[in-house]
Amino acid sequence: LEDIPMLPEPTPSSQVCYASQYVTGEELEFDTCTKCTCLHNIAFCSVSLCPPLLCSSPIYDSSLCCPICPPKKFASLPNNELVTIDEGICILDDGVVKHSGELWKHDDCQSCLCSRGGGKVECFSQTCDQNLPCSNPILKKGQCCPFCLPPTAAVAVCIFNYVQYRSGEHWNVSECHSCQCLFGTIVCHQHKCPSLA
Numbered sequence: 203l204e205d206i207p208m209l210p211e212p213t214p215s216s217q218v219c220y221a222s223q224y225v226t227g228e229e230l231e232f233d234t235c236t237k238c239t240c241l242h243n244i245a246f247c248s249v250s251l252c253p254p255l256l257c258s259s260p261i262y263d264s265s266l267c268c269p270i271c272p273p274k275k276f277a278s279l280p281n282n283e284l285v286t287i288d289e290g291i292c293i294l295d296d297g298v299v300k301h302s303g304e305l306w307k308h309d310d311c312q313s314c315l316c317s318r319g320g321g322k323v324e325c326f327s328q329t330c331d332q333n334l335p336c337s338n339p340i341l342k343k344g345q346c347c348p349f350c351l352p353p354t355a356a357v358a359v360c361i362f363n364y365v366q367y368r369s370g371e372h373w374n375v376s377e378c379h380s381c382q383c384l385f386g387t388i389v390c391h392q393h394k395c396p397s398l399a
Contacts, residue, residue: 226243235252235271250268252267252269291366312326334348359383
Protein backbone atom coordinates (compact mmCIF):
# COMPACT_ATOMS: atom_id res chain seq x y z
CA LEU A 203 0.00 0.00 0.00
CA GLU A 204 3.07 2.27 -0.18
CA ASP A 205 2.06 3.59 -3.63
CA ILE A 206 -1.41 4.57 -2.44
CA PRO A 207 -2.08 8.31 -2.29
CA MET A 208 -2.32 10.02 1.10
CA LEU A 209 -5.37 9.01 3.08
CA PRO A 210 -7.99 11.63 3.84
CA GLU A 211 -8.06 13.06 7.34
CA PRO A 212 -9.99 10.86 9.79
CA THR A 213 -13.60 11.93 10.23
CA PRO A 214 -15.35 11.71 13.62
CA SER A 215 -18.48 9.59 14.08
CA SER A 216 -19.90 9.59 17.61
CA GLN A 217 -22.31 6.69 17.08
CA VAL A 218 -19.73 3.97 16.36
CA CYS A 219 -17.79 4.00 19.65
CA TYR A 220 -20.73 4.78 21.91
CA ALA A 221 -23.11 2.18 20.47
CA SER A 222 -20.44 -0.53 20.35
CA GLN A 223 -18.97 0.48 23.73
CA TYR A 224 -15.34 0.60 22.63
CA VAL A 225 -12.81 2.21 24.93
CA THR A 226 -10.59 5.18 24.17
CA GLY A 227 -7.59 4.19 22.06
CA GLU A 228 -9.18 0.96 20.82
CA GLU A 229 -8.84 0.37 17.09
CA LEU A 230 -11.70 -0.96 14.96
CA GLU A 231 -11.63 -2.40 11.48
CA PHE A 232 -14.98 -2.37 9.71
CA ASP A 233 -13.61 -3.77 6.47
CA THR A 234 -10.20 -4.03 4.81
CA CYS A 235 -10.41 -0.38 3.70
CA THR A 236 -11.90 1.35 6.77
CA LYS A 237 -9.96 1.65 10.01
CA CYS A 238 -11.12 3.63 13.04
CA THR A 239 -9.73 4.62 16.44
CA CYS A 240 -11.99 5.49 19.37
CA LEU A 241 -11.18 8.65 21.33
CA HIS A 242 -13.61 9.66 24.09
CA ASN A 243 -16.60 7.84 22.52
CA ILE A 244 -15.87 9.28 19.07
CA ALA A 245 -14.58 7.12 16.23
CA PHE A 246 -11.99 8.73 13.98
CA CYS A 247 -12.02 6.76 10.72
CA SER A 248 -9.78 6.64 7.67
CA VAL A 249 -10.72 5.07 4.36
CA SER A 250 -7.93 3.83 2.10
CA LEU A 251 -7.88 5.03 -1.48
CA CYS A 252 -6.95 2.48 -4.13
CA PRO A 253 -4.54 3.35 -6.94
CA PRO A 254 -5.67 3.00 -10.55
CA LEU A 255 -4.91 -0.41 -12.10
CA LEU A 256 -3.28 -1.04 -15.45
CA CYS A 257 -5.20 -4.23 -16.26
CA SER A 258 -8.60 -5.02 -17.75
CA SER A 259 -9.65 -7.81 -15.36
CA PRO A 260 -8.64 -6.96 -11.77
CA ILE A 261 -8.87 -9.54 -8.99
CA TYR A 262 -11.00 -8.65 -5.98
CA ASP A 263 -9.74 -10.42 -2.86
CA SER A 264 -11.80 -10.00 0.32
CA SER A 265 -8.61 -10.05 2.42
CA LEU A 266 -7.25 -6.98 0.57
CA CYS A 267 -8.60 -3.46 0.49
CA CYS A 268 -7.72 -2.81 -3.13
CA PRO A 269 -8.11 -5.00 -6.20
CA ILE A 270 -4.93 -6.26 -7.89
CA CYS A 271 -3.97 -7.15 -11.43
CA PRO A 272 -3.74 -10.87 -12.12
CA PRO A 273 -0.27 -12.31 -12.71
CA LYS A 274 0.38 -14.50 -15.72
CA LYS A 275 0.19 -17.77 -13.75
CA PHE A 276 -0.92 -18.80 -10.27
CA ALA A 277 0.08 -21.72 -8.09
CA SER A 278 -1.62 -22.71 -4.87
CA LEU A 279 0.60 -23.46 -1.87
CA PRO A 280 -0.37 -25.97 0.86
CA ASN A 281 -1.70 -23.12 3.04
CA ASN A 282 -4.03 -22.11 0.14
CA GLU A 283 -1.94 -19.01 -0.56
CA LEU A 284 -1.80 -18.08 -4.24
CA VAL A 285 1.64 -17.24 -5.65
CA THR A 286 2.87 -16.11 -9.05
CA ILE A 287 4.97 -18.60 -10.95
CA ASP A 288 7.31 -18.10 -13.88
CA GLU A 289 8.59 -20.63 -16.38
CA GLY A 290 11.13 -22.93 -14.77
CA ILE A 291 10.07 -22.31 -11.16
CA CYS A 292 9.47 -25.37 -8.97
CA ILE A 293 7.16 -25.17 -5.96
CA LEU A 294 7.80 -27.93 -3.42
CA ASP A 295 5.07 -29.60 -1.32
CA ASP A 296 5.93 -27.38 1.67
CA GLY A 297 5.57 -24.22 -0.46
CA VAL A 298 9.31 -23.56 -0.87
CA VAL A 299 10.12 -22.06 -4.28
CA LYS A 300 13.20 -23.30 -6.18
CA HIS A 301 14.52 -21.73 -9.38
CA SER A 302 15.31 -23.46 -12.66
CA GLY A 303 18.67 -25.24 -12.42
CA GLU A 304 18.78 -25.04 -8.60
CA LEU A 305 20.13 -28.15 -6.85
CA TRP A 306 19.44 -28.98 -3.17
CA LYS A 307 19.67 -31.87 -0.70
CA HIS A 308 16.24 -33.30 0.10
CA ASP A 309 17.80 -35.42 2.86
CA ASP A 310 21.20 -36.96 3.60
CA CYS A 311 20.86 -39.50 0.76
CA GLN A 312 18.77 -37.67 -1.84
CA SER A 313 19.54 -34.61 -3.98
CA CYS A 314 16.97 -32.84 -6.14
CA LEU A 315 17.08 -30.50 -9.14
CA CYS A 316 14.53 -28.02 -10.48
CA SER A 317 14.75 -28.94 -14.17
CA ARG A 318 15.36 -26.18 -16.68
CA GLY A 319 12.32 -25.01 -18.62
CA GLY A 320 9.82 -27.52 -17.31
CA GLY A 321 9.49 -26.52 -13.67
CA LYS A 322 9.69 -30.20 -12.74
CA VAL A 323 11.56 -31.59 -9.70
CA GLU A 324 13.94 -34.48 -10.41
CA CYS A 325 15.49 -36.32 -7.45
CA PHE A 326 18.47 -38.68 -7.35
CA SER A 327 19.40 -41.11 -4.57
CA GLN A 328 22.99 -41.77 -3.55
CA THR A 329 23.94 -45.43 -3.32
CA CYS A 330 26.23 -46.67 -0.57
CA ASP A 331 28.85 -49.41 -0.65
CA GLN A 332 27.40 -52.39 1.24
CA ASN A 333 30.75 -54.24 1.46
CA LEU A 334 32.82 -52.08 3.78
CA PRO A 335 36.17 -53.55 4.92
CA CYS A 336 35.59 -52.84 8.63
CA SER A 337 33.28 -54.31 11.27
CA ASN A 338 32.19 -50.97 12.83
CA PRO A 339 31.65 -48.37 10.09
CA ILE A 340 31.05 -44.75 11.14
CA LEU A 341 28.10 -42.66 9.90
CA LYS A 342 28.68 -38.90 10.20
CA LYS A 343 25.71 -36.59 10.66
CA GLY A 344 24.77 -35.02 7.33
CA GLN A 345 26.33 -37.82 5.25
CA CYS A 346 24.44 -40.62 3.55
CA CYS A 347 26.95 -43.45 3.56
CA PRO A 348 28.92 -44.95 6.44
CA PHE A 349 32.70 -45.24 6.09
CA CYS A 350 35.63 -47.02 7.70
CA LEU A 351 38.24 -45.14 9.67
CA PRO A 352 41.86 -45.77 8.78
CA PRO A 353 43.59 -48.08 11.30
CA THR A 354 45.81 -45.27 12.64
CA ALA A 355 42.79 -43.14 13.60
CA ALA A 356 41.63 -45.72 16.15
CA VAL A 357 44.48 -44.83 18.52
CA ALA A 358 44.13 -41.06 18.13
CA VAL A 359 43.76 -38.90 21.23
CA CYS A 360 42.11 -35.54 21.88
CA ILE A 361 43.47 -32.58 23.83
CA PHE A 362 40.97 -30.26 25.51
CA ASN A 363 42.10 -27.47 27.85
CA TYR A 364 45.58 -29.02 28.01
CA VAL A 365 44.14 -32.41 29.10
CA GLN A 366 44.63 -35.50 26.94
CA TYR A 367 41.66 -37.88 26.43
CA ARG A 368 41.65 -41.32 24.78
CA SER A 369 39.21 -42.22 22.01
CA GLY A 370 35.83 -43.06 23.56
CA GLU A 371 36.46 -41.08 26.76
CA HIS A 372 33.72 -38.64 28.00
CA TRP A 373 34.06 -35.51 30.16
CA ASN A 374 31.82 -32.68 31.38
CA VAL A 375 32.59 -29.14 30.30
CA SER A 376 29.74 -27.60 32.35
CA GLU A 377 26.39 -28.65 33.80
CA CYS A 378 24.89 -28.27 30.33
CA HIS A 379 27.74 -29.46 28.07
CA SER A 380 29.68 -32.72 27.80
CA CYS A 381 32.28 -33.84 25.28
CA GLN A 382 33.66 -37.11 23.96
CA CYS A 383 36.87 -37.99 22.14
CA LEU A 384 36.09 -39.96 18.97
CA PHE A 385 39.19 -41.09 17.09
CA GLY A 386 40.99 -37.79 17.57
CA THR A 387 37.92 -35.58 17.10
CA ILE A 388 36.22 -33.79 20.01
CA VAL A 389 32.43 -34.07 19.80
CA CYS A 390 30.45 -31.95 22.29
CA HIS A 391 26.77 -32.10 23.20
CA GLN A 392 24.46 -29.64 24.91
CA HIS A 393 22.11 -31.12 27.51
CA LYS A 394 18.88 -29.67 28.79
CA CYS A 395 19.84 -27.45 31.70
CA PRO A 396 17.76 -27.19 34.86
CA SER A 397 15.58 -24.09 34.76
CA LEU A 398 16.43 -21.23 37.09
CA ALA A 399 13.60 -20.91 39.57
